[in-house]
Amino acid sequence: MSPILTILAIGDIHLGTVPSQLPEDLSNSGVGKDDLTPAAAWKSTVDYAVNNQVDAVLLAGDVVESTNARFEAMVPLEQGVRQLIQNNIRVIAVAGNHDTDALPRLAKLIDGFCLLGERGEWEKAILSKDGKPVAAIVGWSFPERHVRDNPIAMLDQQALGLASQAFCKIGLLHGDLDASGGPYAPIKTADLRSSGFDAWLLGHIHKPSLTKTTDKSARDAIGYLGSLVGLDPTETGPHGPWILKMSATGLHEIRHIPIAPLRWEMACIATDQVENTEELSDLLLEHATQTVQRIKDDEAVPNVLGIRATLTGRCSCHQEIQAWIDKREFEKIQRLVGNTLIFYNKVVNLSDPQINIEEIASGDDPAALLAQRILALENNQPEAVELVRQGRIHMEEVVSERCWQPVYEHRNALDVLSDEHLRYLLIRAGKNALHNMLGQKPEIST
Numbered sequence: 362m363s364p365i366l367t368i369l370a371i372g373d374i375h376l377g378t379v380p381s382q383l384p385e386d387l388s389n390s391g392v393g394k395d396d397l398t399p400a401a402a403w404k405s406t407v408d409y410a411v412n413n414q415v416d417a418v419l420l421a422g423d424v425v426e427s428t429n430a431r432f433e434a435m436v437p438l439e440q441g442v443r444q445l446i447q448n449n450i451r452v453i454a455v456a457g458n459h460d461t462d463a464l465p466r467l468a469k470l471i472d473g474f475c476l477l478g479e480r481g482e483w484e485k486a487i488l489s490k491d492g493k494p495v496a497a498i499v500g501w502s503f504p505e506r507h508v509r510d511n512p513i514a515m516l517d518q519q520a521l522g523l524a525s526q527a528f529c530k531i532g533l534l535h536g537d538l539d540a541s542g543g544p545y546a547p548i549k550t551a552d553l554r555s556s557g558f559d560a561w562l563l564g565h566i567h568k569p570s571l572t573k574t575t576d577k578s579a580r581d582a583i584g585y586l587g588s589l590v591g592l593d594p595t596e597t598g599p600h601g602p603w604i605l606k607m608s609a610t611g612l613h614e615i616r617h618i619p620i621a622p623l624r625w626e627m628a629c630i631a632t633d634q635v636e637n638t639e640e641l642s643d644l645l646l647e648h649a650t651q652t653v654q655r656i657k658d659d660e661a662v663p664n665v666l667g668i669r670a671t672l673t674g675r676c677s678c679h680q681e682i683q684a685w686i687d688k689r690e691f692e693k694i695q696r697l698v699g700n701t702l703i704f705y706n707k708v709v710n711l712s713d714p715q716i717n718i719e720e721i722a723s724g725d726d727p728a729a730l731l732a733q734r735i736l737a738l739e740n741n742q743p744e745a746v747e748l749v750r751q752g753r754i755h756m757e758e759v760v761s762e763r764c765w766q767p768v769y770e771h772r773n774a775l776d777v778l779s780d781e782h783l784r785y786l787l788i789r790a791g792k793n794a795l796h797n798m799l800g801q802k803p804e805i806s807t
Contacts, residue, residue: 366529372567379398383397421454456479532561590622649696666702
């Protein structure tokens, strides 16, 4: 019987960074920001690998945030690799677009650290168990920060000695899956599937997309491992490494291990029954408690949970709530549920005042004309196309200003000129303007 090999696969770590938008007073609740960093998540993952006696740890690029961060990353990375090597665990990595310089430098300094494809060439590492070869890890690294060619086009399995070998083949790659061009090694799912590999473990996108399976006949497992810990509120949901078990004949199991100390969640909360901000605070606390319980039922509970809430519905205290949000009173809402500290990172008020837009739109005054446009946007009527087009013209000049360029290069940058986003902005701006108009005349109720 072929021996079983266990691998722990890790996506983007970004050592040298700290998660953004954490509360300033977090330490007052007994939690230090250092406990929530990628370095802390890396240490926990290394401990998990040792305690579960895995055979190898794979790193899918962007292990280090940047060349400038390599000194800060050196100590935790070296400590982790040394601990793994001392426990007979292989460490194999590829470089991503963030660490094209930093990771090769660190790999040369750390004994036992195997970096595949340093010059943008495909390389392999053979993993054996009980003296028998079980899996080939085949990897390619970014040779420079921007790569516009598809690296799969350069993969020569014959030259790597893969074509005639009978073992599990695992691809380790950092790149942009199914992107139409772009500077981050665009790759195609179809190319990965046709390679005949048992799995492709990808870095670059921070949202995990690899599919959990326990089917021994599973093939074509392709997906992103995700970031090791959510680096900002947009990186929601579970994060952590992945366990893969395999024999020479193929994969046996793929499973996510959500052990990140910090987790982010989005919440949509209806305010129809809320009559004041005290009731809103109670509602937010109740939702936070329910969120922890939901996570506890399915996955490991994080040390800290940050929530970004969107308020919806029609609310009689709309202005009071908006003033409460503007003063950032929601930052005072913290609660300890079990061993999890909860805080609200942001509250967005998308609730509407208790006005009847349809009734207002039936008139012919300025408020009615504005209400008609709001309805056209909400219902995506033909007029909405022209409104969005005009909105884009006005926004393009602002968006193109050089000062905003770093924002668009952020790993989770939003396309603010997309039809969907522009329509959302126009609806919100229109409703705020309508509410201000109506404040100058007797309120129209529903």
